[in-house]
Amino acid sequence: MDLQQLLGIELPIIQAPMAGVQDSALAIAVSDAGGLGSLPCAMLTPQALRAELTKIRAQTQRPYNVNFFCHRAPEPDATREAMWRQSLAHYYREFDVDPAAIPDGSGRRPFDVEAAELLTEFQPPVVSFHFGLPDEALLARVRGWGAKVISSATTVEEARWLEARGVDVIIAQGLEAGGHRGLFLSEDLSTQMGTFALLPQIVRAVRVPVVAAGGIADAAGVRAALALGAAGAQVGTAYLLCPEATTSALHRAALQSEAARHTALTNLYTGRPARGILTRLMREQGPLSHLAPAFPLATAAIAPLRAKAEAAGRGDFSPLWAGQNTSGCRAVPAAQLTRTLAGL
Amino acid sequence: MDLQQLLGIELPIIQAPMAGVQDSALAIAVSDAGGLGSLPCAMLTPQALRAELTKIRAQTQRPYNVNFFCHRAPEPDATREAMWRQSLAHYYREFDVDPAAIPDGSGRRPFDVEAAELLTEFQPPVVSFHFGLPDEALLARVRGWGAKVISSATTVEEARWLEARGVDVIIAQGLEAGGHRGLFLSEDLSTQMGTFALLPQIVRAVRVPVVAAGGIADAAGVRAALALGAAGAQVGTAYLLCPEATTSALHRAALQSEAARHTALTNLYTGRPARGILTRLMREQGPLSHLAPAFPLATAAIAPLRAKAEAAGRGDFSPLWAGQNTSGCRAVPAAQLTRTLAGL
Numbered sequence: 111m112d113l114q115q116l117l118g119i120e121l122p123i124i125q126a127p128m129a130g131v132q133d134s135a136l137a138i139a140v141s142d143a144g145g146l147g148s149l150p151c152a153m154l155t156p157q158a159l160r161a162e163l164t165k166i167r168a169q170t171q172r173p174y175n176v177n178f179f180c181h182r183a184p185e186p187d188a189t190r191e192a193m194w195r196q197s198l199a200h201y202y203r204e205f206d207v208d209p210a211a212i213p214d215g216s217g218r219r220p221f222d223v224e225a226a227e228l229l230t231e232f233q234p235p236v237v238s239f240h241f242g243l244p245d246e247a248l249l250a251r252v253r254g255w256g257a258k259v260i261s262s263a264t265t266v267e268e269a270r271w272l273e274a275r276g277v278d279v280i281i282a283q284g285l286e287a288g289g290h291r292g293l294f295l296s297e298d299l300s301t302q303m304g305t306f307a308l309l310p311q312i313v314r315a316v317r318v319p320v321v322a323a324g325g326i327a328d329a330a331g332v333r334a335a336l337a338l339g340a341a342g343a344q345v346g347t348a349y350l351l352c353p354e355a356t357t358s359a360l361h362r363a364a365l366q367s368e369a370a371r372h373t374a375l376t377n378l379y380t381g382r383p384a385r386g387i388l389t390r391l392m393r394e395q396g397p398l399s400h401l402a403p404a405f406p407l408a409t410a411a412i413a414p415l416r417a418k419a420e421a422a423g424r425g426d427f428s429p430l431w432a433g434q435n436t437s438g439c440r441a442v443p444a445a446q447l448t449r450t451l452a453g454l
Numbered sequence: 455m456d457l458q459q460l461l462g463i464e465l466p467i468i469q470a471p472m473a474g475v476q477d478s479a480l481a482i483a484v485s486d487a488g489g490l491g492s493l494p495c496a497m498l499t500p501q502a503l504r505a506e507l508t509k510i511r512a513q514t515q516r517p518y519n520v521n522f523f524c525h526r527a528p529e530p531d532a533t534r535e536a537m538w539r540q541s542l543a544h545y546y547r548e549f550d551v552d553p554a555a556i557p558d559g560s561g562r563r564p565f566d567v568e569a570a571e572l573l574t575e576f577q578p579p580v581v582s583f584h585f586g587l588p589d590e591a592l593l594a595r596v597r598g599w600g601a602k603v604i605s606s607a608t609t610v611e612e613a614r615w616l617e618a619r620g621v622d623v624i625i626a627q628g629l630e631a632g633g634h635r636g637l638f639l640s641e642d643l644s645t646q647m648g649t650f651a652l653l654p655q656i657v658r659a660v661r662v663p664v665v666a667a668g669g670i671a672d673a674a675g676v677r678a679a680l681a682l683g684a685a686g687a688q689v690g691t692a693y694l695l696c697p698e699a700t701t702s703a704l705h706r707a708a709l710q711s712e713a714a715r716h717t718a719l720t721n722l723y724t725g726r727p728a729r730g731i732l733t734r735l736m737r738e739q740g741p742l743s744h745l746a747p748a749f750p751l752a753t754a755a756i757a758p759l760r761a762k763a764e765a766a767g768r769g770d771f772s773p774l775w776a777g778q779n780t781s782g783c784r785a786v787p788a789a790q791l792t793r794t795l796a797g798l
Contacts, residue, residue, distance in 0.1 A: 266715060285629065286648040300718035300732070300741060304630040304648025306669030306678070307778035311715075314781060325650030334650070334678035371610060371655075374644035388644070397644060434651035437658060 113319045113341040116278060117236055117258055118173045120144030121452040123332070124281075124321055125444070126346030127177030127238065128289060128431065129153045129218075131361065134162040134169075136354040136444055141172040143445035145452070146236060148175040152218045156228055163232040175236040175260070176229065178221035179290075180244040181382075184404035186214065194401045195411050201391075201427075205418040212414055218380070218406035220244070226251040236260060241382075242268075242294035243275055262292030262323070265301050269312040269320075281344050282312040284324025288347045288433035290384040291375065299375065299383060299398075306338070313339035327438025329453040345451055348438035352447060360425040362441075370436040379412055379429040381405035390426035391415075457663045457685035460622060461580055461602055462517045464488030465796040467676070468625075468665055469788070470690030471521030471582065472633060472775065473497045473562075475705065478506040478513075480698040480788055485516040487789035489796070490580060492519040496562045500572055507576040519580040519604070520573065522565035523634075524588040525726075528748035530558065538745045539755050545735075545771075549762040556758055562724070562750035564588070570595040580604060585726075586612075586638035587619055606636030606667070609645050613656040613664075625688050626656040628668025632691045632777035634728040635719065643719065643727060643742075650682070657683035671782025673797040689795055692782035696791060704769040706785075714780040723756055723773040725749035734770035735759075 113122050125140040127150035137147030149166065151159055166174055195202075195209050202209050219225075221244045229237070230251065237252050238260035244252075252259060262281040263269035269280050283292050284305025291302060303311075305324040313320045319341035326335055332343045350357045350365055357365075364370060364387050375383040376397035382405035383398065391412070402408040415427040440447060457466050469484040471494035481491030493510065495503055510518055539546075539553050546553050563569075565588045573581070574595065581596050582604035588596075596603060606625040607613035613624050627636050628649025635646060647655075649668040657664045663685035670679055676687045694701045694709055701709075708714060708731050719727040720741035726749035727742065735756070746752040759771040784791060 284648055284650060286651040301716060303778045304628055304669055305650040306628060306648060306675065307630040307671075310671065310674065311779060311781055325648055327651075327654065330654065330681055330683065331650065334681040337674055337678040337681055339674065372645060434647045435655060437655055 113279065113321065116319060117146055119146050121448060122336070122342030123448050123451050124148065124175065124342060124344040125349055125448070126289070126323065126344045127175065128346050128350070130429070131350060131357045131431070132355045134165045136349060136352060137174055138166055138169045139352070139354045139444035140448050141170045141174045143448040144172075145448040146173060146175050148177050148238065150177050151225070152177070152179040156224055159225065159228060163228075163234070167232060173235040175238050176234045177238045177240065178225065178244075179218060179241055180221045180239045181241045181405055183220055184407060186407060187403065190401070190403050191407070191411070194403055194408070197395070197399070197401050198411055198415070201415050205415055207414045207418065212410060214410055218409070221248060223248070230255060233257070238281075240290060240292045243272065243277070249275075263312060264291060264293040264308070265295065265303070266311050266315045268293070268295050269316050271295060273316040273318055277318065279319050279321055279341075280312065280316060281321045281323050282309045282340070284308050284322070286325030286434040287323050288373070288385045289431045290380070290382055305335070309335065309338045309340055325433060325435045327435045329451055331435075331438070332451050332453065343451070345438075347433040347436055348440070348447060348451070349444055350432070351439045351441040352444040353441065354444045358420075358428075360420060360423070360428060361430050364425055364430045365432060365436050365439050370432055373432055373434055377402045377408065379409060381408035384429070384431060385433060387430040387432050389428065389430060457623065457665065460663060461490055463490050465792060465798075466680070466686030467792055467795050468492065468519070468686060468688040469693055469792070470633070470667060470688045471519070472690050472694070474773070475694060475701045475775070476699045478509045480693060480696060481518055482510055482513045483696070483698045483788035484693075484792050485514045485518045487792040488516075489792040490517060490519050492521050492582065494521050495569065496521070496523040500568055503569065503572055507572075507578070511576060517579040519582050520578045521582045521584065522569065522588075523562060523585055524565045524583045525585045525749055527564055528751060530751060531747065534745070534747050535751070535755070538747055538752070541739070541743070541745050542755055542759070545759050549759055551758045551762065556754060558754055562753070565592060567592070574599060577601070582625075584634060584636050587616065587621070593619075607656060608635060608637040608652070609639065609647070610655050610659045612637070612639050613660050615639060617660040617662055621662065623663050623665055623685075624656065624660060625665045625667050626653045626684070628652050628666070630669030630778040631667050632717070632729045633775045634724070634726055649679070653679065653682045653684055669777060669779045671779040673795055675779075675782070676795050676797065687795070689782075691777040691780055692784070692791060692795070693788055694776070695783045695785040696788040697785065698788045702764075702772075704764060704767070704772060705774050708769055708774045709776060709780050709783050714776055717776055717778055721746045721752065723753060725752035728773070728775060729777060731774035731776050733772065733774060
């Protein structure tokens with residue numbers, strides 16, 4: 111069975127879920143165009159998730175995907191947090207931020223019972239996970255309404271792990287991809303491969319359909335991925351300029367500038383490595399810091415700096431997530447982009 | 455004009471020059487099969503270079519490529535060398551090596567007047583460079599006998615730089631590639647992109663033919679590269695098991711083991727980042743060390759450890775160069791592999 115039959119879609123294109131830069135509008139547009147639209151849920155409150163799912167159900171009859179992170183929520187570590195904030199002290203002075211007044215906490219929750227119960231009402235046809243899979247009981251709930259399950263692999267080992275747990279589709283996430291690396295069996299970034307190397311090796315290692323992600327920006331990229339054995343392509347960065355995305359003006363400008371040529375993996379914004387355009391924060395601190403608190407706790411200390419800089423029109427402290435290939439970014443409706451990616 | 459017309463070859467396949475694991479035999483086999491065979495010259499004495507060129511001229515009528523490094527030879531730094539050797543002291547004790555008896559120096563010379571004069575006698579039809587280009591006077595000599603000039607770009611900026619200096623073909627070296635990264639305008643490894651992202655961006659940025667390198671292991675990989683706009687593919691790793699390669703038994707065994715799944719960029723063996731299979735040295739020291747002397751001086755201090763370990767049948771201190779996709783490695787004649795890569 112091919113990817114389209116399996117997921118009930120027309121085109122072998124999955125719009126990558128991108129928390130912070132899109133909501134249901136992008137997902138609806140892509141699904142209506144025949145691709146698989148995705149709703150990123152990691153940063154949504156239960157109320158917001160309900161509202162978004164209600165919109166999707168009202169506005170499209172086509173299959174769609176809801177995406178969750180399934181990290182284990184970390185124990186806060188006061189010593190590490192203090193060291194982290196100390197390393198940022200000169201920024202707090204520069205931006206007149208009172209470090210004592212910065213709230214703890216983070217907007218990113220792992221998939222949990224509450225989310226699963228809410229989903230049960232809506233029965234989304236596809237559920238995708240990042241950072242592995244939730245525990246068996248939670249996964250059984252998702253399977254209970256017949257949802258197809260997708261997760262990302264960044265190594266052959268992770269792909270085999272996911273297949274052994276019965277996922278229906280595996281995303282082979284190449285190193286070129288924007289946003290959070292999905293790695294979950296190792297924290298060693300030297301295990302991470304480019305799409306050209308990762309994709310065919312995963313295709314050879316598993317029997318389920320493999321969808322390529324990372325560096326795919328246009329129809330030629332989709333054709334190349336299919337030539338390497340992919341059943342389809344997951345594309346994120348190219349959608350960031352679509353009117354249906356909520357990408358900030360700062361982020362849109364950066365994507366269209368020379369700055370977009372230089373991305374890096376950074377853990378400064380969340381605690382986990384994610385690819386984004388190099389910013390002042392990343393340049394000055396080094397994009398990867400051993401001081402950054404565990405995911406997602408690193409976010410809190412940067413948030414007030416981001417807010418002040420953005421208010422001044424600067425993205426110096428903003429996570430400007432992007433993959434290594436922004437050449438496909440177009441300010442065109444997502445439906446048009448989806449069909450173009452599929453070669454139509 | 456396409457790549458084959460430009461270089462006078464039949465198939466759009468360049469065998470990547472791989473110093474230390476091949477000599478003229480591999481180059482001759484690939485050229486005779488219709489691809490472009492390459493002779494890596496960086497580690498050859500003038501006498502050896504003459505002998506190899508004599509063999510090539512005697513054994514094939516087809517075009518071939520000679521490859522040189524064009525780094526600037528560094529000034530030895532006694533303090534850094536001492537710190538480097540200090541960090542290796544426990545290995546010297548373990549292997550009963552007298553650190554005071556380790557010779558300085560290295561087998562890798564940059565392209566120079568002597569090499570250019572020797573080449574003038576043989577007039578090789580294609581000359582490729584790694585780490586940019588030699589100075590104008592040297593390059594003019596190469597052009598003097600009508601050689602086509604190739605060099606590698608690891609960023610769009612490097613591709614533009616090479617095109618502005620008149621190279622005939624640009625290799626887009628994706629991060630998946632084995633051996634030395636060709637980067638030369640920056641030392642920042644975060645600038646390095648996967649083939650899926652790098653290739654189409656370079657194709658768009660320059661007018662000369664672009665050859666894809668990095669992660670290409672089979673005919674499907676070549677087709678994918680062509681779909682992304684490449685004029686051809688440069689393949690290295692897949693040739694390492696060919697009988698014409700001089701790859702050591704240790705290296706061949708590692709390539710066929712699970713160990714080959716995990717490569718990393720390391721500067722421990724030469725001073726410049728190069729991709730190879732993770733070894734004990736890389737695991738224990740971390741693959742990238744700020745202590746490693748400048749290229750190619752780092753080689754000397756590791757050499758006696760490599761020799762002792764290899765004598766004991768272990769590759770723990772050997773540079774086991776390999777790309778991120780070893781799935782195309784086959785112990786078949788290079789001519790057969792070349793035709794297979796081209797889809798014949």
